[in-house]
Amino acid sequence: MELGAAVGRAQGGDEDAFAVVYRLLQPLLFGYVRGLVGDDAEDVTSEAWLEIARDLGRFRGDGAGFRGWAATIARHRALDHLRRQDARPRVSPLDAEPLDLPAAEDTADRALEALATERALSLIASLPPDQAEAVLLRVVVGLDAASAARVLGKRAGAVRTAAYRGLKRLARLLS
Numbered sequence: 001m002e003l004g005a006a007v008g009r010a011q012g013g014d015e016d017a018f019a020v021v022y023r024l025l026q027p028l029l030f031g032y033v034r035g036l037v038g039d040d041a042e043d044v045t046s047e048a049w050l051e052i053a054r055d056l057g058r059f060r061g062d063g064a065g066f067r068g069w070a071a072t073i074a075r076h077r078a079l080d081h082l083r084r085q086d087a088r089p090r091v092s093p094l095d096a097e098p099l100d101l102p103a104a105e106d107t108a109d110r111a112l113e114a115l116a117t118e119r120a121l122s123l124i125a126s127l128p129p130d131q132a133e134a135v136l137l138r139v140v141v142g143l144d145a146a147s148a149a150r151v152l153g154k155r156a157g158a159v160r161t162a163a164y165r166g167l168k169r170l171a172r173l174l175s
Helices: 003-011 015-058 063-087 108-125 129-141 145-152 156-174
Strands: none
Touching (some): 003 063, 015 063, 015 108, 063 129, 063 145, 108 129, 108 156, 129 156
């Protein structure tokens, strides 16, 4: 089922269609948010999905428009998270009690995929912020320049330029 059709059915209360929407968008939104907030991406993305589910009935548009709308919500939650982080005192790693639970899937493929994702995100994080966010929205989330521009509150040309420069810089880093 395509995203636009799934969104329409989900707006009508079809839970299976909402599950399709989630499966199609979650990896994209998670990658985008992870590029913005790092290790807290799971919590921030969860907050974004709560808002997406709550406001789903208000959305008007097609699948591409929904991707942009969801990315805007995820971006706002990420920026809120970063502001809250700046306002509260930091917890020392010694104060935190890690919870080590075995992973549901503990395979070499999963580990290699995580390393590749981690490397890609660290390379993107090394870019200037405007280029990093443009690359995340254009490449990871898959938005066109106009949709990414709406998310960022910029002109489409500025987003295309930032993404181009970011990708060129990434290519230089990789060579």
